[in-house]
Amino acid sequence: MLFIELSIQGLVQGAIYALIALGLVLVYGLLRILHVAHAALYTLGAYFGIIIVNAGGHIVIAIVLSMVLVGLIGIGIYRFAYKPLLDKPPLIALIASIGLFIAAEEVYRIIFGAYGMSFSQPPLQQQIELFSGFHLSASRICVVILSVLFISILGWLAASTRTGVAWRATVSDPDMAASFGVDIERVRHINFFIGSALAALAGVMVALLSNLVEPTMGAVPAYKALAIIVLGGLGSVRGTLIASLALGIIESFGTIYAGHILDRDAIAFAFLIIVLMIRPQGLLIRR
Amino acid sequence: MLKVEELTCGYGKMVAVNNISLAVAPGQIVGLIGANGAGKSTTILTLAGLAQAIDGRVELNGQDITHMPVHERVDAGIALVPEGRRVFAELTVSENLLVGGTRLKNWQIKQELQRVYDMFPRLAERRNQMAESLSGGEQQMLAIGRALMAGPELLLIDELSLGLMPLAINECYRVLEGLRKKQLAIILVEQSTERVQQVADHVIVLETGRIVWRGTGDEASRDNTIVEAYLGLT
Ligand SMILES: Nc1ncnc2c1ncn2[C@@H]1O[C@H](COP(=O)(O)OP(=O)(O)OP(=O)(O)O)[C@@H](O)[C@H]1O
Ligand SMILES: [Mg+2]
Numbered sequence: 022m023l024f025i026e027l028s029i030q031g032l033v034q035g036a037i038y039a040l041i042a043l044g045l046v047l048v049y050g051l052l053r054i055l056h057v058a059h060a061a062l063y064t065l066g067a068y069f070g071i072i073i074v075n076a077g078g079h080i081v082i083a084i085v086l087s088m089v090l091v092g093l094i095g096i097g098i099y100r101f102a103y104k105p106l107l108d109k110p111p112l113i114a115l116i117a118s119i120g121l122f123i124a125a126e127e128v129y130r131i132i133f134g135a136y137g138m139s140f141s142q143p144p145l146q147q148q149i150e151l152f153s154g155f156h157l158s159a160s161r162i163c164v165v166i167l168s169v170l171f172i173s174i175l176g177w178l179a180a181s182t183r184t185g186v187a188w189r190a191t192v193s194d195p196d197m198a199a200s201f202g203v204d205i206e207r208v209r210h211i212n213f214f215i216g217s218a219l220a221a222l223a224g225v226m227v228a229l230l231s232n233l234v235e236p237t238m239g240a241v242p243a244y245k246a247l248a249i250i251v252l253g254g255l256g257s258v259r260g261t262l263i264a265s266l267a268l269g270i271i272e273s274f275g276t277i278y279a280g281h282i283l284d285r286d287a288i289a290f291a292f293l294i295i296v297l298m299i300r301p302q303g304l305l306i307r308r
Numbered sequence: 309m310l311k312v313e314e315l316t317c318g319y320g321k322m323v324a325v326n327n328i329s330l331a332v333a334p335g336q337i338v339g340l341i342g343a344n345g346a347g348k349s350t351t352i353l354t355l356a357g358l359a360q361a362i363d364g365r366v367e368l369n370g371q372d373i374t375h376m377p378v379h380e381r382v383d384a385g386i387a388l389v390p391e392g393r394r395v396f397a398e399l400t401v402s403e404n405l406l407v408g409g410t411r412l413k414n415w416q417i418k419q420e421l422q423r424v425y426d427m428f429p430r431l432a433e434r435r436n437q438m439a440e441s442l443s444g445g446e447q448q449m450l451a452i453g454r455a456l457m458a459g460p461e462l463l464l465i466d467e468l469s470l471g472l473m474p475l476a477i478n479e480c481y482r483v484l485e486g487l488r489k490k491q492l493a494i495i496l497v498e499q500s501t502e503r504v505q506q507v508a509d510h511v512i513v514l515e516t517g518r519i520v521w522r523g524t525g526d527e528a529s530r531d532n533t534i535v536e537a538y539l540g541l542t
Contacts, residue, residue: 183406183414186399190407193396196358200390201458202382202410 025155027273033161033230035269036168039262040223041242042249043172044095044216046261049250050192051212053111054103057118059220060243061125062098066091066221067228067238068129071138080144084167084225088218095217096210122243129236137235145229160229167226171219172262179258188212192256241286248293254303264304268292309333309493310355310462315364317354323362324350325517330510332462332493337484339508339525340497343539346514348497349391352464355495356388357381368462382411387460391467391497393451397440401431404439404450408457424453427483445476452483463487466497481507501536505529513538 041063048056069087074080102121106114145159179185190198191208199205223242228234249268253260268289275288283291296304310332318324325347332338340348353359355366357378366374368384376384387408396404402421409420425432428449434442439450448468455463468484469477481503488494498504504525505511511528513521520538523531 183410186403186406187410189399189403190396193398194394196378197388197390197394197396198407198410199378200356200358200382200388201408201454202379203407204379 022155023277027277028270029157029161029165031270031273032266033164033269034272035266036164037223037226038242038245038249038268039172039265040168040219040226042246042253042261042265043175043258044220045246046250046253046256046258047212047216050256050258051195051209052103052107052114054114055111055118055247056103056216057115057243057247058098058102058121058125059216060239060246061122061129062091062095062217063220063224063227063242064125064129064234064236064239065094066224067234068133068138068224069221070225070228071140071234074144075141080229084222087225088221091221091224092214092218095213095220098217099209099213122239126236126239133234133236135236137233139232139234140228143229143232160226163229164226167222171222175215175219184208184211245286245289245293248290248297252293252296252303254305257303257305260303260305267304309369310495311365311367312355313365313367315351315354315366316362317350317359317364318362319350319359321362323517324359325354325514327364328512328514328519329364330512332495334461334491334493335488336509337488337494337496337507339504339511339528340495340514341499341501341504341511341539342514344499345516347517348514349466350517351514352388352391352466352495352497355462356386356390356464358388382458382460385459385461387455387458387463389448389451389455389463389465389468391470393444393447395439395442395447395450395454397438399439400436401439401442401450402435404454405431405457408454411458420457420459424456427456427486428453443476445472445479448472448476448480449483452480456487460492462493462495464495468496468498469500469503477503499539501528501532501539505532 045056045059048054066087069090070083073083073086102117103114106117145163147159148156149159149162150156179189187198187203188208191203191205195205245268249264250261252264271292272285272289276285279288312328312330314327314329316323316326328351330338340351342348350359354361357376361374365372371384373381373384396407405421405424409417412420430446431449431453439447442450468480484507496504496508505528508525511523511525512519515538
């Protein structure tokens with residue numbers, strides 16, 4: 022029973038990592054920028070979720086609205102922060118991104134307060150009996166279902182629509198894609214919208230699970246997501262998904278079996294460091 | 309149809325090609341030859357919108373396209389078969405073709421795909437294979453097919469035979485003749501002179517970014533020694 026519980030716990034955590042890391046790997050694939058500020062959008066998504074629900078909005082509306090708003094803000098970050106820097110060395114964009122991330126934390130502190138925010142009446146807290154004697158909160162089930170749903174939609178979009186094919190072509194060779202009429206700017210906007218919206222979804226989900234949103238809640242996920250996409254092979258979406266789940270599971274089991282030595286985040290980073298030492302090229306070898 | 313007048317072009321502000329003029333009409337092949345670094349690719353890329361025109365004028369069917377953004381040129385009727393083929397490695401053959409047909413309407417796609425597959429049956433057999441798993445010759449066919457999906461009037465081909473076996477080269481040139489019969493205007497860049505002289509209506513020799521010789525294909529064959537001298541072959 023403990024095994025199942027830990028597995029599910031790990032799956033839930035892994036799904037959240039996947040939602041965050043996906044946006045990061047999508048941006049990296051397209052622009053070769055390490056988009057550190059991405060984690061700030063995750064935090065913002067969480068704030069929007071709580072604010073909308075506390076203002077009387079249904080949780081579904083909160084999720085959708087938060088995703089759309091944060092998606093649009095993601096496009097804004099591309100337009101105003103990254104686009105002007107694209108012909109500069111990638112280090113410049115990375116520094117801009119880190120600056121943006123730090124600035125965002127301070128802005129959240131000023132606007133939303135330093136002590137965090139909670140749901141006045143947390144939704145989706147009821148326990149659901151999955152099978153005899155085994156209960157799981159609705160919010161956890163929600164995390165898994167929504168992650169699988171949105172990641173599947175993304176996979177379908179990329180594989181089976183003309184926009185998705187144009188998107189992958191742009192990742193592969195932007196100049197050639199452009200020469201056949203692919204509107205590169207449009208692809209980038211879509212890319213940032215989707216990646217940011219997924220981060221917002223992760224934010225709302227974490228808000229549901231922990232019922233606390235703080236200005237700095239993006240910091241640890243920011244580091245982890247960076248390590249995850251490196252582990253996933255920098256640029257590989259599939260590798261990123263696998264690395265996210267692996268990290269979630271390791272954290273979940275590690276906290277029980279090694280929790281007396283190291284705390285949760287320390288276990289995660291120890292795992293990431295060890296794996297990257299053994300396989301610096303990432304879990305999956307790119308063909 | 310295509311008219312290039314005193315074009316100076318390069319990368320950013322760096323000039324690589326100076327003051328060249330040329331014209332291509334439908335059903336014509338203009339051969340562009342020259343040694344490494346002569347500026348052949350730069351010329352082609354400028355016409356495709358991937359390098360910058362710095363001075364001069366490019367006109368296609370009477371429309372000034374000198375500074376037209378790259379993704380709009382396909383609508384003007386230009387398609388590129390780039391140096392090194394540059395197929396989308398991790399896309400399948402049919403997806404590569406689909407990107408070539410980016411500007412087509414949904415209902416046109418199937419028919420255009422079929423047209424390319426009829427021309428290149430080998431691509432049809434491999435339609436669900438990753439482009440990177442194709443042989444060099446097949447990748448070149450894919451690059452040509454991808455460009456044809458765009459329904460171009462002007463086809464820009466950079467290094468058609470580079471790195472290909474004689475058999476594959478023959479096949480590429482057969483295709484080229486077929487396209488000429490369909491009234492496409494073609495600019496063909498090669499490093500070797502022989503094939504180009506046979507197939508081209510006009511031959512232009514570039515050296516360090518300038519035109520140093522021009523004439524008909526026949527003249528190029530007759531003046532072979534002159535042309536080869538420019539290429540540093542004799
Ligand atoms: N992306 C680039 N940025 C700056 N300069 C470039 C770039 N590409 C080429 N050049 C320069 O422009 C000049 C012309 O190069 P170009 O590639 O047009 O030659 P080419 O005739 O196609 O040669 P090759 O036969 O080797 O393909 C060269 O001096 C080259 O160094
Ligand atoms: Mg070249």
